[in-house]
Amino acid sequence: MLARMRPQILVVDDEPGVRKALDRGLRAEGMDVTVAADGPSALELARTGSYDAILLDIMLPGLSGYRVLQELRSDGVATPVLLVSAKDGEVDQADGLDLGADGYVVKPFSFVVLLAQLRATLRRAAAGTARDRIRLGPLTVDREARTARYDSVDVPLSPREYALLEALALRAGTVLTKEELLHEVWGDEWAATRNVVEVYVGYLRRKLSAAGAGDLVRTVRGRGYQLGEPR
Amino acid sequence: MLARMRPQILVVDDEPGVRKALDRGLRAEGMDVTVAADGPSALELARTGSYDAILLDIMLPGLSGYRVLQELRSDGVATPVLLVSAKDGEVDQADGLDLGADGYVVKPFSFVVLLAQLRATLRRAAAGTARDRIRLGPLTVDREARTARYDSVDVPLSPREYALLEALALRAGTVLTKEELLHEVWGDEWAATRNVVEVYVGYLRRKLSAAGAGDLVRTVRGRGYQLGEPR
């Protein structure tokens, strides 16, 4: 882990079972844990204490995790926050990422996965780098989690689909030929035909429109594909 | 990317096509690239120049990538090195990780994947943290790449299998009950039976022995499973 010190983690959850499990698990990982069961005390602790990261459940009695996060950020508290959402569809109107969250974990989560996220967050914070995202209007490509969102709604992508979207997003505004995409996404020394790119662009389009996005991927006949406005 | 400066990358490969592709791709990503085509000039450049990372092909004329890495490390050059191996089975007797490599990429690689690895390496270097690995004798669990190796040979694991191994490795020497493993690997609020743990321990054992490992996972009848020696 971080060689310097035991990371200080604030765990906020209203379920005692979850609190206890996280407390034990994170301590076993060499972290120091403080727990809070509701929004107000979480705010109090986060403001006065000095934490390396906050694990924040969204469903809280009294004051939702969103509100807590909002308050903290407006107070200038920059501590990294990992939101824990109860269900998959529990993304409310407000987008946690816009409120300054540094990551998401969806319940029911496996501890191993949560730990990986938390460690990545701590590592980033130590390096002083922000989470690595590509934003194109309402489209957000999270290069660390390898996920995409459109207007606060998750776009579930298979690994290949994600790689294709990332390749397009990296050169947003420019036209990429199918050969270039084959090279970047499928790798060299690959016997695949160009058609597989067409098929995967089709998959991407279907999933993006299912998330409410319109014609994000433009076909430039005879040349290739392009994401976003012409540059 | 790193807010401070354009990262300086040294690319070492004997194939002109690969050099050119990497040069263009990494530049488009905002990095500064220097190329070398053989071992001796790579050594020369790496010693005199100041790079943030080195992409080092193993198959090189004259001086293999392993040797280059070895020389550099014995000279005290600590620049992060990403080894690029041509084939899957091209892991020679020497383990690159033991020689001080910071990561592996196997050809044929997709550029997007290589880029992700390289960025992770740069991020780690900026944070001043080493790659996060668990070592238990000949067994190495790479928590960043989510892979395992035994005696320099890769153990290909499905995500579930990896998570199970990581959970066991995190508490090496202690006995974990099936309920604890279910909790850590499969998550709470899960209706799965204990049998799924038994099945996956079976999968793990099979793959580990295929890699040459013996009885790494010990069954403690009536209590659970344990990795490594009793603590």
Next chain:
DNA sequence: CTGCCTGCTGAGACCTTCCTCAGGGAGCGG
């Protein structure tokens, strides 16, 4: 307008992953 070429898409083959189930076997208490 005609015909070709390019791109799109549904169908399906194949593989891997994940999990369940049931039967067989090993350990252990009595």
Next chain:
DNA sequence: CCGCTCCCTGAGGAAGGTCTCAGCAGGCAG
């Protein structure tokens, strides 16, 4: 030694991911 409990494992099914193929549609050149 008996019988119970715990563990192991082969079989198999469901689901998803990846890729190919063939047919269709729409644009574009002549």
